[in-house]
Amino acid sequence: MHTISSRVSNVSAFLSSCIMGLVLAVAVTSALYQMYQTPPAGELAVTNLKVLPGKGRYSRKYGTRQQEFAFVNLNLTADLSPLFHWNTKQLFLYVSAEYTDQQGTVNDVVIWDRIVRRKEDANISSNIHNKYRFKAMSPTFQNVPPAQYTLKYNVMPYIGMLAWGEAARTSEPIPFPEAHQLS
Amino acid sequence: MFADEFKALRRLGFRHVLLQVLNFIQVLASGFMMWKGLGLVTNTESPIVVVLSGSMEPAFYRGDLLFLTNPSAKRYATGDITVYKIPGADIPIVHRVLETHDVVSKDYVAASPLAQPQLILTKGDNNPVDDLDLYQGLEWLERRHIIGKVQGFLPYVGYVTIAMNDFPQLKYALLGGLGLLALIQRE
Numbered sequence: 001m002h003t004i005s006s007r008v009s010n011v012s013a014f015l016s017s018c019i020m021g022l023v024l025a026v027a028v029t030s031a032l033y034q035m036y037q038t039p040p041a042g043e044l045a046v047t048n049l050k051v052l053p054g055k056g057r058y059s060r061k062y063g064t065r066q067q068e069f070a071f072v073n074l075n076l077t078a079d080l081s082p083l084f085h086w087n088t089k090q091l092f093l094y095v096s097a098e099y100t101d102q103q104g105t106v107n108d109v110v111i112w113d114r115i116v117r118r119k120e121d122a123n124i125s126s127n128i129h130n131k132y133r134f135k136a137m138s139p140t141f142q143n144v145p146p147a148q149y150t151l152k153y154n155v156m157p158y159i160g161m162l163a164w165g166e167a168a169r170t171s172e173p174i175p176f177p178e179a180h181q182l183s
Numbered sequence: 184m185f186a187d188e189f190k191a192l193r194r195l196g197f198r199h200v201l202l203q204v205l206n207f208i209q210v211l212a213s214g215f216m217m218w219k220g221l222g223l224v225t226n227t228e229s230p231i232v233v234v235l236s237g238s239m240e241p242a243f244y245r246g247d248l249l250f251l252t253n254p255s256a257k258r259y260a261t262g263d264i265t266v267y268k269i270p271g272a273d274i275p276i277v278h279r280v281l282e283t284h285d286v287v288s289k290d291y292v293a294a295s296p297l298a299q300p301q302l303i304l305t306k307g308d309n310n311p312v313d314d315l316d317l318y319q320g321l322e323w324l325e326r327r328h329i330i331g332k333v334q335g336f337l338p339y340v341g342y343v344t345i346a347m348n349d350f351p352q353l354k355y356a357l358l359g360g361l362g363l364l365a366l367i368q369r370e
Contacts, residue, residue, distance in 0.1 A: 023337075057315070090242060092279075092308065096261050104287035108261045110280075115308065117241065132306075132313070137284060154262050156242045161335050164262060 027160030030087035034155065034163045042078020042168035044095070044151050047127065049073070051141045051179040056133065068141050068179050070134040072097070072111060076151060077125045078167050083155050084119040091116040092154040093124075097134065099147035099173070109134060146173030188367050200366065207365040227253040227331040232266055232275060233341030238307030239264070239277055246342030249277065251331030258301055259283060259326070264333040265305060269319050275330055278305040281313055284323070301326055 049072050056067030074095060083091055094113040100106050111130035116122050136144050151168040192200065221230045234247045243249070251266055259265060261280050268275040282304040302323035306313040318324065347354040 027335075092242070092262070094262055106283075106285040108283045110261050110282065113308075115241070132281065152262055154264075157336060159337060162264070162333060164260075 023159055026087055027157070030085060030157060031161045031163075033085055034161075037082065039165050040078060040080050040082055040167050042076065042080070042124075042151060044078075044149055044168040044170055045075045046149060046170060046174045047073045047075050049174060049177060051176055053179055053182060056135055065139060067135055067139050070097075070136075070141060070176060071130060072134065072149070073127065073129045074112070074149065075127055076168070078151060079123045080116070080153060080167060081119050081122040083153065084122055087157045087160060088155055089117075089158045090156050091122060092156060093151065093167075094153075095128070095130075095149060095151050097147045097149055099145055101137065101144055103137075105137060107137065141176040141179065144176050146175040148173050192367065203366050207362065210365075225252040225331065226255055227251050229275075229330060232277070232330070233344050234277055235274060235345070236276075238309050239279070240309045242308060243277060243336070244338070246339055246345050248337040248341040249333045250335035250337070252334050253329070253331040256297065258285065258297065259303060259329065259332065265303075266330045266333065267305065267324055267328045268330060269317070269321065269328060271319055272317075276305075276307075276314075276317065277333065278307045278310075278314055280304070281306040303329070 049070065051068050051070050054067060054069050055064050056069065057064050076095070080091060080093070092113065092115055094110045096108050096110045098106075098108050109132075111132055111134045112128055113131065116124075138144070149170045150166055152164065152166045155163040155165075218230075222228060224230075230251050232249050232251060234243045234245055234249060237245060249266070259280055261283055263280045264277065265280055266275050266277050280303055282302075284302040286300050286302060288299060302325065304313055304315070305324060314324075315322075321328075347357070
């Protein structure tokens with residue numbers, strides 16, 4: 001029978017399986033491409049690190065308390081344009097500080113991030129400073145061991161699997177200086 | 184309007200109708216089984232979620248579909264996009280991990296390092312500040328609040344469920360139509 005309804009249903013079924021096949025092909029090929037791609041290597045260096053006392057919001061329950069904050073200036077050079085392929089919607093870049101404190105707590109704190117939406121903007125060479133408050137679990141940085149700073153990325157696709165990776169790391173842990181006294 | 188269909192139904196007899204009802208139930212049951220099986224494999228209570236807010240724009244928009252996993256042997260890391268639900272809040276939230284603190288408790292010796300608590304702070308990519316105000320008095324997020332980590336992404340498809348929530352008539356029309364089709368279909 002070649003009625004209108006059967007034609008419509010055939011065409012729409014064919015179209016939807018075509019779209020599903022295309023989507024699957026894009027997702028699988030880009031995931032494989034990402035898996036075998038050599039990860040980009042950049043450079044990250046701390047140019048300035050200061051610790052200043054201040055008043056930090058501790059929690060809604062406990063209110064504010066005296067708290068030291070670290071202020072980090074970094075120099076970041078990385079060419080992340082190879083991460084842009086046919087299925088990259090955007091890159092989410094973030095710099096985090098990693099350190100294990102004296103209580104044995106492993107800390108990982110994101111201090112800066114950026115969303116890159118175009119391949120032309122992915123070749124990064126800039127001086128950055130922390131966007132988010134960087135404080136230790138304790139009120140002071142006094143006995144906090146040196147921290148490593150890393151640049152990581154998250155490749156976010158138009159469709160399919162997300163991928164994560166590390167693009168740069170400071171060559172050695174950087175110790176926290178004495179807190180400045182504000183008078 | 185449906186006279187022909189009713190005539191066909193009467194001709195096929197009661198047993199055939201029963202068989203069609205059975206088929207329909209089977210379809211529903213296998214769908215439910217697949218959902219629960221996927222939940223078992225990925226170790227989350229809901230392996231597929233729909234984005235309901237714009238706090239992760241421009242990565243995720245309202246109506247996008249996210250696929251989650253929650254591997255029990257892996258900790259969460261900064262940069263992971265998590266879906267979490269605070270007890271007392273009615274909808275789960277999709278936000279990115281900003282801070283992790285893997286605490287070592289002095290009170291007990293854990294059987295595995297993963298048994299130690301992990302304190303997590305999250306933030307939406309499109310929000311200017313972190314989520315402390317969303318935690319309803321909690322200071323940190325912990326693993327038990329987290330439903331899963333976003334691993335896969337499919338745009339637009341989830342808008343169907345948002346539309347069905349906004350216009351319940353659509354849901355009933357769809358369900359009724361499907362049920363009628365299942366009854367009437369001959370093969």
